[in-house]
Amino acid sequence: MTIHRDDLRVILDGPATIMGIRRSLAAGRWPVEKLRAHQESRLRWLLNHAYQNVPLYRALYDEVGFRPEHFRTLADLNRVPMLTKTRVRSAATAECLARGTDPSRCYEIRTSGSTGSPLRILLSRHDDRWQRVTAWRILFEHGYRLTDRTLQIDSTPARQFAVQRLGVARKQWLSTGDSPETWMAALQQYRPHVLVATASVLHLLAENLLSKGIIAHSPRLVVSDDESLTPATRALVSRVLGRDPVDVYGLCEVSNFAWQCEQRDGHHVSADSHVVEVLASPGEAGPIVVTALGMTGMPFIRYETGDVAVAEDSPCKCGRTLPRLRHLYGRAVDSVVLPSGRRLLWPFFYHFFNRYPGLRRWRVLQDEPGRLGVEVVGMEGETNALANALREALPEPMAVTVVCVGEITLRPREKVRMVVSRVGGSIAGAS
Ligand SMILES: [Zn+2]
Incomplete structure (x- = not known):
């Protein structure tokens, strides 16, 4: 040796x-x-x-x-x-x-x-x-x-x-x-x-x-x-x-x-x-x-x-x-940016989506300020109701769209990040 x-x-x-x-x-x-x-x-x-x-x-x-x-x-x-x-x-x-x-x-x-x-x-x-x-x-x-x-x-x-x-x-x-x-x-x-x-x-x-x-x-x-x-x-x-x-x-x-x-x-x-x-x-x-x-x-x-x-x-x-x-x-990137610039961290979404047993998977995407896109697996036909409920639960007004997808799969090298934002914001004052 x-x-x-x-x-x-x-x-x-x-x-x-x-x-x-x-x-x-x-x-x-x-x-x-x-x-x-x-x-x-x-x-x-x-x-x-x-x-x-x-x-x-x-x-x-x-x-x-x-x-x-x-x-x-x-x-x-x-x-x-x-x-x-x-x-x-x-x-x-x-x-x-x-x-x-x-x-x-x-x-x-x-x-x-x-x-x-x-x-x-x-x-x-x-x-x-x-x-x-x-x-x-x-x-x-x-x-x-x-x-x-x-x-x-x-x-x-x-x-x-x-x-x-x-x-x-x-x-x-x-x-x-x-x-x-x-x-x-x-x-x-x-x-x-x-x-x-x-x-x-x-x-x-x-x-x-x-x-x-x-x-x-x-x-x-x-x-x-x-x-x-x-x-x-x-x-x-x-x-x-x-x-x-x-x-x-x-x-x-x-x-x-x-x-x-x-x-x-x-x-x-x-x-x-x-x-x-x-x-x-x-x-x-x-x-x-x-x-x-x-x-x-x-x-x-x-x-x-x-x-x-x-x-x-x-x-x-x-x-x-x-x-x-x-x-x-x-x-801090596992969060979305609210219109005020504050960040809303991922546990908020876990608590929210956990209320829906019919939901098999979900992912929140933010590409622009003031707007959230949500992909879900399961709950076909209920996406509008889900979008409305999320809109009401959010601490600040935001546009929300929910789409049903066949599957959200993780590939090797991909992280389990169910909240993905490409919008910058200050982490000071995160809630
Ligand atoms: Zn201890």
């Missing part, structure tokens, strides 16, 4: 990785004051580091006269300028990297670019290990064991390391572009303990298993990531794979940072590794802004995610002290 540089890193970093995961698991039950003090001291260090060593932050902060010493406690967080995706995209890679970070020794990842052109992210050895700890920690919260076999189906090929070929954290990777038959065969033959896939893949996989009458192998843990897990997909996957999926949320820039615990009641935030803000009044939906506390080579501080959530204040029954997001609406 050939040992590559990356293999050696993983072996050498193994003990630190395991220590990091253990520390994170313990932090999930720290007193709230301790978590807060930890975040504040990490932030003070990170802001100073970024301002001194990363040209992007030096320029961003100088533009508005912000200095790292202006941040003392979390109450000062809103004084720290936000970092937009546009800003990162327009900056040269060298401007985003901390002094002393050698790009040739970094691991490169690219964002999927589903809502714009892809971003190029360079992970230093330290940041790469930190991302591994933060992602793995979520699996360990759900009883993951290093001897488990994982089947991962997503768009970015998983790296395979020598230690995995030796039986530690074994993983088989398939692409979202592979056929559902390929996924089904892997599930049945590889018999994974853990299945990690995008919500669309889980949906399509379960749908295919069901239609072919196959009794599916049931993994001990099913994880849905990368997209909003809709109630319909959760119900289908639970029924066919025999496991209620754990929804995990993150961005490849900063790793995964919000996840469901065994209560499946909102999403816990990994507050020991990330500072997550919802920019809205209590109980209101607002844009999610995230800071990766442990990324030092290419830092992300108050980074706009483009996603929307509602913060939850009450403690979780599981006993973890980590804060929660009550509703995680995922991409």
